Amino acid sequence: MGPTVNGAPARSRSYDARRRQEAAEESRKRVLAQSRALFLDRGYGRTTIAAIAHAAGVSKESVYKGFGGKPGLVRAIYEQSLLGAGGPPAEERSDRAQVTVMDPRELMEQFGRFVTEISPLGSPVYLLIRDAAASGDHDMAALLRDVDDERYQRMLHNARQVLGRGFLRRGLTADEVADVMFLSTSAELYETLVLKRGWSAERFGRLVARTLAANLLPEG
Template sequence: MSEGVKRRYDSTRRAAQARETRLRILEAAHELFVAQGYGATTVAEVAAAAGVAPETVYSAFRTKLTLLRRAWDLAVGGDDRDVHLLERPEVRAVFDEPDLRARLARFARVNTAIMRRTAGLRLAVEHAAGADPAARELLTEIDGARLDAMGAHARAAATTGRLAVPETTCRDVLFATTDGALWRTLVERRGWSDDDYAAWLGRLWVATLVEGLDLEG
């Protein structure tokens, strides 16, 4: 093996190892923030749970707040690819569905999967926001991004000509039902399955937002 090939191999392996370490840290942080709260969790505890030194966590993320932000990004997307949520294949498939009722049902399934990943962490951010201005700012950013995303869904829904409500109402209904509170109540507290929740949420959106549900099937 030539030196050039060996160096490329070593570099690729180190990059893969660094990525694995970052993911392990983020997963540990997510679990601890949900279990004991953001404020009560120390970087040392995250490092111990991830099996690394605290210095490794600081080197990768610098601050605990950045760790929270990156943990949120990972939870929303489901992986560490630098791809905006609206551009991910599962979400593009929602937009590509021409029938609005089928689109909302598909979106409900996608959103339920996102709630499974994010609802607990969002609650941790909400609790931290009461005492931590930086966490409060993050929560505002999270909700701002979600409102923008629901606006995109509402605009796309309006182009189908099947909305029973104004576009802004559609946006606000979607926004009000995607912050994790409904999922936590029905799935975590009342014991619904994710499949049951997604089916119900899809029916709720269709009944509220889609016109012409009589003789058109």
Template sequence: MSKSVKRQYNSTRRQEQAAETRLRIIQAAHELFVAKGYGRTTIAEIASTAGVAIETVYAAFRNKHTLLRQVWYVSFRGDEEDVRLLDRPEIRAVLAEPDLATRFVQHAVVITAVFRRIAPLLAALQGAAASESAAGAMLAEWDQQRLDACTKYAAAAAATGQLAVSEAECRDVLAATMDGTLWKRLVAESGWPDERFATWLGHLWTSQLVTAHPA
């Protein structure tokens, strides 16, 4: 019995160590992609910054493009769990709100936190996209996933019967305001606090997309 318990403990600890190593590599890659740019960052530099062997990076992620995708999605979602933001508790809670105006206000708070997480890496990818195909592909993948998510958000909004515009228009407005550009202009460049931006974005969505309640 004791040997079985020991084997289980050793296996669990190895899994924990592997997860810790992956996270160190992801954090190192994120730091270097932002500071140096995706194209100028090498696997050797990532390994050195993470304190691991080059072979360890390749064993965990195969190549730099695959590592970039993981760095992006950890930044976007907040952790390495392979669950779309759309399916995470914070968004499920938003979509469970029956009042559409309240839902948009809550959604703005959640997405503002996402903008804060992805802003440095997003800027680095946008700067590299013209010369680095992997960066361009990552942005294109994100654009498609964002449109898919906004399609689902719009369908859920239409289902409430409180949408003031067509489902397609709701999708387009959400997609256009969820690419990080407004956050960059108003928060990163103009100095708005995240709280002010979230309030403004929630009001924007509500005023443009929700049927006014009769007086």
């Protein structure tokens, strides 16, 4: 007989623990998927934890336990969006491109492709946060400040990385480069061109790539 834990086979205990973890992860994915669908369809204020729990097939208590309420759910949805469409996280892939791509214009095009992938996922959630904050919700106002600061810090990281490669126009500071990146990848620009003017995400991404190249790379 194999080793036991409190009288039960250790292998069985390990298997049961893995199954519980898998079930918990599947439940989390359902909650996030249903939360995203309901928030974007109904808006922040009209979406309830009860409706999310019912749609996901879980209890309200489990949603509160896992996410702490609606603000935590929206943050989780937003952070999930930044991972990209699948595979390694988009941030990880971006960092790899910044140190391996040898041609500056190709790197700008890579940035455009990341925007094409991430903006349709993240921008609608950002706009949800912005609109809820504008309505007077203090939790969403705090979250808006957080996500703006986190996005700017990410752009500053990108700026320092690319400046370190010697790719950019002379005289640019990291803050100036980060500002161009922050503006070019904003949800507000996505809202204007894609949601209001009907551009495709691909066209939007190409514009971002051209904008970055025109403003950051040496002429010629």
